[in-house]
Amino acid sequence: MVRIFHISLSIITLSFFPLIVFSCKDSTSVEPGPTEINTIISDEHSDDASPSTTTLIVDRTGKSWDITFGVTRFGMEPRRFHFGLGPNAIPPILNPIMLSPGDPEYPDDSERIRILGVKLNGSARAYPLDGLVVREVVDEKFGAQHVAVSY
């Protein structure tokens, strides 16, 4: 098992090598993230002399996202937003499969799986952090309460 692990690690490292080399060499390459920031000034909704400002960030697919309230009320900076793969690349888990005590795949009490644990409306549920990191959001329901479990 140990030897296989080392071989796998070597393969993974070697696979990344050309990526690292080419990233370092090309200083003009565009890193993943917002390719442009648009600030649009709009005075449609103001009654006084000062125009209201709408701030949008544009992702790599060309889609615009409104961050106006984040900017004006919380001082968020458009350039600190970074874009990864896109909203459809990481779909939320909408129908999580929950294992109960007695189910064949239910983990042993002694397993040190890292989880996010929640108890609500009499129901205790654990969400493995490995799964949450990959899918980011689980849309769930505890009784009548709709919730989002996120990393």
Place this chain on the structure above:
Amino acid sequence: MYSREIDGRVLTLAASGWTYESTFVLYDYETESLWYHMPGENGLTCISMSEFAGRKLSEFPSSRTKWSEWKKLHPDSKIMKIEYVNKNK
């Protein structure tokens, strides 16, 4: 964990693809508003100038811990099944 209910509506929350200072920014399918957990505040704040501008989705307490510890407190707890994690026995 956050409520997805606001003004009698149920929102579907998902990752927007954006992060802000290493924290994922969520959005809802219904209005495409962006939602962000503002540091020092409870819940998710709508940062878009949409119908939910400045509104919050409330937060429920959650624990980051190990399954073995969680089970001591909640012996009847369910756990989400992960298809792609290999358990090495």
